Amino acid sequence: MYPLLGELTDDEDFLELVRQHERLRRPQTVRFRPNNFEKWNDVDFKKRFRLAKPIVNYLIEEISGLIASKTNKNHALTPADMVFITLRFLATGCFLQSVGDISGVDKSTTSRVITKVTRAIASLSxxxxxxxxxxxxxxxxxxxxxxxxxxxxxxxxxxxxxxxxxxxxxxxxxxxxxxxxxxxxxxxxxxxxxxxxxxxxxxxxxxxxxxxxxxxxxxxxxxxxxxxxxxxxxxxxxxxxxxxxxxxxxxxxxxxxxxxxxxxxxxxxxxxxxxxxxxxxxxxxxxxxxxxxxxxxxxxxxxxxxxxxxxxxxxxxxxxxxxxxxxxxxxxxxxxxxxxxxxxxxxxxxxxxxx
Known part of the structure; x- marks a missing residue:
């Protein structure tokens, strides 16, 4: 009787391992990041990001090579995403959490992005x-x-x-x-x-x-x-x-x-x-x-x-x-x-x- 109980315990442990593995394999839920060039008309875009669309597009082209992530793993932010996060920060002066909520990224990521992008832009001085x-x-x-x-x-x-x-x-x-x-x-x-x-x-x-x-x-x-x-x-x-x-x-x-x-x-x-x-x-x-x-x-x-x-x-x-x-x-x-x-x-x- 005792070996049977031991086998049952082993089966339960195995099933728990399977369940943990399945949880790990589930794709990460990532908030949708809108295309801000398309989402906003010219007036609202300027109001939110303080620069006209052609200037922001020019900026993205200028610094993409300096800020682009070296991997696409974990739905990495694009250079455009990072520029918009930074411009929104410069425009509002609000706390990092607020900027991150708007952009669908957490506070620590927002902080790193702002540091990376502002240093890249400053390097053009x-x-x-x-x-x-x-x-x-x-x-x-x-x-x-x-x-x-x-x-x-x-x-x-x-x-x-x-x-x-x-x-x-x-x-x-x-x-x-x-x-x-x-x-x-x-x-x-x-x-x-x-x-x-x-x-x-x-x-x-x-x-x-x-x-x-x-x-x-x-x-x-x-x-x-x-x-x-x-x-x-x-x-x-x-x-x-x-x-x-x-x-x-x-x-x-x-x-x-x-x-x-x-x-x-x-x-x-x-x-x-x-x-x-x-x-x-x-x-x-x-x-x-x-x-x-x-x-x-x-x-x-x-x-x-x-x-x-x-x-x-x-x-x-x-x-x-x-x-x-x-x-x-x-x-x-x-x-x-x-x-x-x-x-x-x-x-x-x-x-x-x-x-």
Whole structure:
């Protein structure tokens, strides 16, 4: 009798193994991922992904080789899937789980995708974000600024804007708290008269002064070494005046000085508009990046690459809610002031322009 019971137990164990095997062989249930090019009309597509369909298609072609999965196992995401997940993240600034739910992938996968795609797009910056190096290119940029208010030789307007982040925690967290009291990266950019970004620096915590960022930048060293000839940058009073960096006068008294200030302020206005357009197109830069600080630079630079691409295609900026508009104004209005030299070589170029 006992051997019979033993055989019965063995049969039950065997059947359980068979059932487990069958469960393992069942195909994985994968949520349907829609073709977003077909699902949305042009208006709704732009509203959701912040770029027109031809630009997104162009982007997918540009970075497919950098982000494509090396296997089709487990229904791998396509490059298009990954680009749409990332654009939706840049457009909404929502938590990863929300983006993942929309795209049919889990939170951890969404995080990996956003990191992979933003780094791939940021790697294109050497081709999409660059200062004018040749004489012909510099003359073209200078003409664009001259057409605004007849300010000569200017090839770029420089300024900083704050990109909000979550508290990074740790001993250095307070370094990221800016003068407005929120945590941020202080991002320096230079743009041309058409609002295209020609230089961007995103590695400094929010407490860093604008002038400190410029003082330690490569572009400052290039101007010091004569790379851009006698061409100029325009900046606000957050920078000290230099022979190549022209700032407004703090206390203009004569008619000529007032006219100079008016021309300087109007001619450097593109950088303020550039920051506004950049944050309106990608609201996450205004509402806040809720990822580790080591991922912020790639996100910001990738947004700048996409901004320049949109400018190239003359893609209109999408509209935003009043709430996000208010967030944009907060990040762009953190004023700083550096006393200007009243004499010496740093001021001589400015007074030659006034006179």
């Amino acid at each position: 050497k081709d999409f974000i660059k200062m004018p190096m040749g004489v012909e290119d510099r003359n073209s940029k200078a003409q664009g600024f001259y057409n605004i208010c007849r300010f000569p030789r200017c090839i770029g307007a420089v300024d900083c804007t704050h990109v909000k982040i979550q508290s990074p925690g740790g001993a250095n967290a307070e370094n990221y708290r800016n003068r407005k009291g929120f945590f941020s990266f202080n991002v320096q950019a230079i743009c041309d008269s058409d609002l295209k970004i020609s230089n961007i620096v995103c590695r400094w915590p929010g407490s860093t002064h604008d002038s400190m960022i410029f003082r330690n930048s490569r572009v400052k060293a290039e101007f010091e070494n004569g790379v851009y000839g006698n061409n100029l940058l325009l900046g606000d009073s957050g920078y000290g005046v230099k022979p190549y960096l022209i700032t407004p006068l703090a206390n203009p008294t004569t008619r000529a000085e007032n006219l100079f200030n008016e021309a300087q302020i109007r001619t450097r206005n593109p950088i303020e508009r550039c920051f506004g357009v950049l944050k309106r197109r990608f609201p996450i830069l205004a509402t806040g990046i809720r990822l580790n600080v080591d991922k912020v630079e790639a996100i910001v630079v990738s947004a700048a690459v996409l901004h320049n691409t949109a400018c190239h295609f003359a893609d209109p900026t999408p509209l935003l809610t009043d709430e996000i508009e208010a967030e944009i104004n907060i990040g762009n209005n953190i004023g700083e002031h550096v006393p200007n030299d009243l004499g010496g070589i740093n001021n001589s170029v400015r007074y030659s322009l006034i006179n």
